[in-house]
Amino acid sequence: MKEYPVFVPSGDERIGAVVCVPDAPPRGLVLLLPGGGGAPRSQRFGLFTKIARGLAERDIASVRMEWPGIGDSTGRARYSFKALPVEHSTTVARFALRATGARVFGMVGNCGGARTTLLALPTVPEATSGVLMMLKPLTGTRSRKQAVRKTKLFVRKIPRIGLVIRRGYWALRWRKANPVLDQLRSVSGVSDLLLLEANTVKVGNQLPRFVEGLQGKNGRHRLELREMPGGGVRAFQSIERQEFAIRAAVEWFDQVFPPSPAGGNGSAAELSAAELIAERERTRS
Amino acid sequence: MTVDVTLLESHSSRLDDRLRISEGFLRLRAGGAETLGVLALPLGERRGPGWVVSHSFGSEQVDLHMLDVAVARSLASAGFPTLRFHSQGYGDSGDVWVPASPTTQLRDTLEVIGQFTELAEVEGLGLIGARFGGTVAALVAGRAGASHLVLLHPIVSGSRYAAELLRSRVIIELLGEKPAEATTVERLKEELAARGMVNIKGWPLRTDAYEELRAIDLVKEMDPFAGRALVVQVSRGSSVQGAMSRLRDRLRAMGAESELQVVTHPSAPNFGYEHFRPVARELLGDILEGVNQALVERTLQWLGIGEEAEGRAG
Numbered sequence: 001m002k003e004y005p006v007f008v009p010s011g012d013e014r015i016g017a018v019v020c021v022p023d024a025p026p027r028g029l030v031l032l033l034p035g036g037g038g039a040p041r042s043q044r045f046g047l048f049t050k051i052a053r054g055l056a057e058r059d060i061a062s063v064r065m066e067w068p069g070i071g072d073s074t075g076r077a078r079y080s081f082k083a084l085p086v087e088h089s090t091t092v093a094r095f096a097l098r099a100t101g102a103r104v105f106g107m108v109g110n111c112g113g114a115r116t117t118l119l120a121l122p123t124v125p126e127a128t129s130g131v132l133m134m135l136k137p138l139t140g141t142r143s144r145k146q147a148v149r150k151t152k153l154f155v156r157k158i159p160r161i162g163l164v165i166r167r168g169y170w171a172l173r174w175r176k177a178n179p180v181l182d183q184l185r186s187v188s189g190v191s192d193l194l195l196l197e198a199n200t201v202k203v204g205n206q207l208p209r210f211v212e213g214l215q216g217k218n219g220r221h222r223l224e225l226r227e228m229p230g231g232g233v234r235a236f237q238s239i240e241r242q243e244f245a246i247r248a249a250v251e252w253f254d255q256v257f258p259p260s261p262a263g264g265n266g267s268a269a270e271l272s273a274a275e276l277i278a279e280r281e282r283t284r285s
Numbered sequence: 286m287t288v289d290v291t292l293l294e295s296h297s298s299r300l301d302d303r304l305r306i307s308e309g310f311l312r313l314r315a316g317g318a319e320t321l322g323v324l325a326l327p328l329g330e331r332r333g334p335g336w337v338v339s340h341s342f343g344s345e346q347v348d349l350h351m352l353d354v355a356v357a358r359s360l361a362s363a364g365f366p367t368l369r370f371h372s373q374g375y376g377d378s379g380d381v382w383v384p385a386s387p388t389t390q391l392r393d394t395l396e397v398i399g400q401f402t403e404l405a406e407v408e409g410l411g412l413i414g415a416r417f418g419g420t421v422a423a424l425v426a427g428r429a430g431a432s433h434l435v436l437l438h439p440i441v442s443g444s445r446y447a448a449e450l451l452r453s454r455v456i457i458e459l460l461g462e463k464p465a466e467a468t469t470v471e472r473l474k475e476e477l478a479a480r481g482m483v484n485i486k487g488w489p490l491r492t493d494a495y496e497e498l499r500a501i502d503l504v505k506e507m508d509p510f511a512g513r514a515l516v517v518q519v520s521r522g523s524s525v526q527g528a529m530s531r532l533r534d535r536l537r538a539m540g541a542e543s544e545l546q547v548v549t550h551p552s553a554p555n556f557g558y559e560h561f562r563p564v565a566r567e568l569l570g571d572i573l574e575g576v577n578q579a580l581v582e583r584t585l586q587w588l589g590i591g592e593e594a595e596g597r598a599g
Contacts, residue, residue, distance in 0.1 A: 004293035005310035005321055005377065014299045018321075018377055021288050036569060038561050044347050045487050046374075046381040053381075069571075071350065072308070072323060074301070079561060079569035095296075099289045159465040166462075200462065232462030237487040 001056035004099075007072065008065070010091040016072025017041060017065040019096050020052040026061035028104035028128075028257040031093050033065060035111030035134070036079035037235070040071030043110065044235070047242055051108065054250035059260045063096035065089070084116040090123050097126060104128055104257055108249050111136065111235075118183040121191050129192040129222075129256045131249050134235070135184070136200070137177035137207065138170060167204055174206045181210055188214050192222040194252045196245055200232050222256065305329060306361040313370055313400055315393035318379035322370035322397065324404055325361035334433050335405025336360050338369040339394050339425075342387070342417035342498075343450065343488040345557045346375050349415045352437070352577045356413060359581045363590045366405040370397050386494035387443075387501065390421050398429045409433065413584070416440055416557045420503055423532075427508025434512060434541075435587070437580050438519040438556060441528035443501025450498075453558075454485050504535045511540035515587045518547045519556045519576060544587065548579045 002021050007014040018041060032048040034041065041064040042049040052062040067085050068075030093105060105126035109117035114132040121127045155162045187193065197207060211225040226248060230238025236245065298309030311322040338353045340346045357367040371378040372393040374385030383389070398410065411433035412422035419439030426434050440446040451473045458467035477483045481492045514536045518529045529545055536543035552560070552572040564570030571577075 003321075003377070004290075004297065006293060006296035007299040007308070008296060019293055026288075036561065037559060038351065038571070039347060040350060040376060042376040042381070044344065046376060046378075049377055049381045069351075072310075072354070077351065077561075077571050080567050082567055099292045101287055101289070153460075156460075156462070157464050163462065234457070234461065235487070237457065237484070239484050239487065239489055242487065 001053060003052075005072075006095075008092050008095045010088045013068045013073060013075045013088070015065055015068070015088055015092055016070075017063050017092055017096070018049075018052070019099055020056050020062045020064070021100055022056040022059045022061060024059040024260060026100050026102045027059050027260055028061070028106060028253065029093075029096055029100050029102035029126075030055055030060060030062045030106045030108060030253055031065065031089060031096065032062060033085075033089055033107065033109045033113035033116055034067070034070075035109075035113050035235075036067070037111075038070060038077065041066045045242055047236055047246065048108075050246050051249050054246060055253060058250060058254045060253050060257060061096070061100040061102050063092055065092045079112060081112060081115060084112060084119060086116055086119045086123070089116055089120040093120070093124050097124075102126070106130060106253055106257070108133065110134055115180065115183075118180070118187050121187055127191060129194075129253065130187070131194045131196065131252055132184075133196045133245060133249075134198060135180065135195060135207075136197075137180035137184075138173060171204055171206065174204075177206070184210075185214060185218075188218040188221060188223045190221070192256045193224070194222075194248065195225040196228050196248055197225060198228050198230060198232070198241065300328070301358075304358055304362040306358060308358070308361075311368075311370075311404070313397050315370070315378070315396045316373040316380065316383075316389055318373060320371050320373060320379055320393070320397075321377040322368055323357070325357045325367045325369075327361050327364045327366070330364060331366055331405075331407050332364040333405075333407035334365065334409030334411040334431075335401060335407045336365050336367040336411040336413055336433075337394070337398055337401050337422075338367065339390070339412060339414040339418045339421040340369070340372065340375065341415060341557065342385070342390065343490065344486055345416055348558055348560060349418065349556075351571065352415050352573070352580065353418070355577045355581055356584065359585060360413075363585055363588070365411070365588075366407060368397070368401050368404065384489065384491050384494065386491070387417075387421075387497040390417075391424055394421050394425050395429060398425065411435065413437070414439070415580075417446065420501065423503055423507055423510075424501075426512070427510045431510070432512040433588075434510065434514040434536075435584050436514070436516045436532070437584075438517060438529075439503065439532065440501070441503045441532050443498045443503075445528075446501075447495055447498040450485050450490060450495075451483070454483070457486055504531050507535065507539070509539050510536065512542070514541045514543040515584065516543065516545045517580060517583055518545065519553050519580070520547065520549060521551060521553045523547050523549050546583055546587075548576060548583060550576045550579065552576060 004019045048064045066073040069077030106129040107117045108131040110133040114135040230241035305328045313322045360367040373380045409432040413435040414422040415437035419436035533545040560573040561569045
């Protein structure tokens with residue numbers, strides 16, 4: 001395995017990224033995109049570095065990138081679900097596909113990165129699969145109003161009943177998740193998707209039910225939702241959850257990407273890649 | 286299918302015409318493995334000292350990394366070659382699985398400093414760091430033969446810092462989904478003793494690292510340092526904290542030309558913690574931008590750059 005840190009030109013910015021290349025010809029390329037809390041390309045706790053190196057052990061190349069203004073990227077750090085870095089992601093994806101020679105593409109995104117994944121995957125013709133970590137379709141930017149924040153804190157502190165009230169509140173707001181769910185429905189028809197979710201009040205039972213409803217209606221594509229350990233703990237603040245996410249992402253792409261070519265000349269993998277993409281094109285049309 | 290190494294390597298550096306700097310990724314050696322560094326160089330004439338940025342501990346490494354980047358770019362923009370890097374166990378380091386501790390960070394920092402002199406090609410060595418990064422800088426300054434030292438709200442008492450880490454886990458649980466079940470500092474200490482490790486917001490704090498942190502007393506442990514030193518306190522109010530003034534006095538007693546400044550800012554309590562908050566409708570922004578800007582400006586002014594550097598940080 002070898003890692004190449006790069007600055008990828010994208011619009012007026014330079015995006016900091018690390019391209020990780022396995023020793024053998026790559027079976028495919030995975031782009032790793034963090035969420036919107038200020039985490040650099042390695043994510044917190046080196047989570048994405050660990051996934052990248054795990055993928056390299058399975059002969060899969062990767063590129064882990066940063067949002068503008070974060071880490072080594074230039075620009076001003078600003079996060080909005082209404083201005084996701086879709087173009088930056090596809091630019092970095094194209095650069096890394098060219099550099100690694102990979103014919104199959106996948107993406108891992110966390111939170112805002114997961115929403116970006118849903119928008120970016122359909123724009124990359126080589127894309128066949130994605131892993132969406134904590135997509136949380138209901139999550140928006142927290143309110144700045146002091147009264148709202150105080151009420152939330154008050155409700156949270158009520159033992160047991162507070163949790164019930166919050167679950168009920170988010171269940172009632174579920175229709176607000178529709179834009180993200182529509183994207184999920186659309187992408188699940190053309191790509192294999194793995195959702196890794198935490199059991200938080202915002203997700204509740206609604207997302208698993210929605211995914212269950214989609215399964216079987218999305219052609220031959222794999223669609224799975226796995227609940228990560230750690231209960232309602234935020235983000236990757238559970239060590240068990242970190243380990244679960246690393247294993248799940250690496251195993252997923254190991255399963256869905258074409259196998260390493262026997263004999264190592266790359267032709268078998270290229271054939272499988274061509275088959276995968278052709279299948280995707282068929283389902284699109 | 287062949288990897289286009291030429292394409293990859295041709296993108297390992299960049300030129301920044303606005304800041305008049307170049308930034309290039311480097312492979313460094315630290316703790317028996319490779320790690321990643323970024324060397325920022327002025328496009329114009331170089332001047333000394335060259336600076337090495339040492340990063341903070343645990344989750345703080347991520348929460349303070351934007352300051353580290355701003356500092357490195359601004360120093361380079363003012364003519365000073367500046368290197369930042371990841372100690373083993375962090376970010377893109379070669380051995381990201383290894384548990385980091387104060388000892389490993391001191392070891393890696395000294396090893397990287399050893400490689401920096403050839404890269405900088407200037408006289409003098411400056412060390413700069415925020416929070417625990419400042420502590421690391423102060424602890425290696427004497428041994429590394431540094432001429433300049435900038436400590437941005439350094440951790441002076443390791444035992445207080447270790448207690449703060451445990452408290453941060455308790456606070457997170459109190460603000461979480463089940464506040465009634467939140468742990469306590471006492472329970473965390475018991476867990477450390479029983480399991481040898483405790484989870485601090487996703488960072489595995491091991492007993493050896495915890496004990497090493499607790500043993501640090503910067504006022505007592507600094508090696509002799511007789512260069513120039515700037516200590517900056519970051520706080521809401523302007524009162525000087527006892528730990529900061531003790532550190533300044535200790536530096537003076539060692540023969541250093543030492544100065545203490547205070548940066549006040551409403552977001553100061555977030556320094557070293559998560560710092561993206563709603564700044565407008567449906568928009569998260571960095572509430573520490575102002576703090577970082579002020580720290581960069583104070584550092585440059587202290588170095589005599591002052592007005593020259595205005596508006597360059599970023």
